[in-house]
Amino acid sequence: MNELNDIYANFVVELRRGVTNLVVLNQCQQPTYGYQLVKELADSGIPLEANTVYPLLRRLEDQGLLRSDWDTSTDKPRKYYQITENGLTLLAQITAYWRESVKNIESILEV
Amino acid sequence: MNELNDIYANFVVELRRGVTNLVVLNQCQQPTYGYQLVKELADSGIPLEANTVYPLLRRLEDQGLLRSDWDTSTDKPRKYYQITENGLTLLAQITAYWRESVKNIESILEV
Numbered sequence: 001m002n003e004l005n006d007i008y009a010n011f012v013v014e015l016r017r018g019v020t021n022l023v024v025l026n027q028c029q030q031p032t033y034g035y036q037l038v039k040e041l042a043d044s045g046i047p048l049e050a051n052t053v054y055p056l057l058r059r060l061e062d063q064g065l066l067r068s069d070w071d072t073s074t075d076k077p078r079k080y081y082q083i084t085e086n087g088l089t090l091l092a093q094i095t096a097y098w099r100e101s102v103k104n105i106e107s108i109l110e111v
Numbered sequence: 112m113n114e115l116n117d118i119y120a121n122f123v124v125e126l127r128r129g130v131t132n133l134v135v136l137n138q139c140q141q142p143t144y145g146y147q148l149v150k151e152l153a154d155s156g157i158p159l160e161a162n163t164v165y166p167l168l169r170r171l172e173d174q175g176l177l178r179s180d181w182d183t184s185t186d187k188p189r190k191y192y193q194i195t196e197n198g199l200t201l202l203a204q205i206t207a208y209w210r211e212s213v214k215n216i217e218s219i220l221e222v
Binding site for chain 1: 216
């Protein structure tokens with residue numbers, strides 16, 4: 001039974017990995033800083049580790065899908081990430097793919 | 112733009128990996144042989160490579176989630192896979208997780 005739990009945990013990890021780009025890009029349509037993003041997703045039932053989200057934000061910026069700006073107007077400077085034009089293009093593609101996949105999988109599960 | 116295509120392709124691969132266990136276990140509620148499974152999934156808009164599906168069937172059998180029986184009654188012997196009790200338990204868990212995830216992600220995408 002322990003092994004079943006391991007297999008289940010592995011499924012959860014793999015599924016979460018697949019949708020992480022989607023939800024992070026989606027949330028960055030508004031300027032968002034790392035901790036805020038982690039909290040918003042957790043509040044929506046999508047808990048992602050900070051040590052998953054922070055490197056992902058940097059990677060998406062390196063890939064030109066997000067850009068970042070420092071807000072230094074407060075005591076605690078924060079780096080805000082926001083989606084770029086390329087990021088919006090990709091977000092539209094992967095959202096369409098996600099919805100198509102959900103539809104196809106639901107049709108299989110219901111048979 | 113080529114890089115965007117690569118990023119999109121990578122997303123597709125990761126998402127597909129996450130749902131592969133789900134759809135394969137689901138289809139094996141009926142005795143199913145490898146090629147039949149590949150075809151059924153492709154017909155439902157979920158194309159999986161044969162060289163993904165065949166090793167996965169063997170792995171799921173090793174994990175005790177599927178069992179297999181040879182049908183030697185025809186000229187072309189076929190190995191049929193069918194879900195076990197443990198497999199059904201896991202399938203129920205991952206189906207519930209999948210549906211909860213879809214609901215949470217949809218709620219984020221719609222904001």
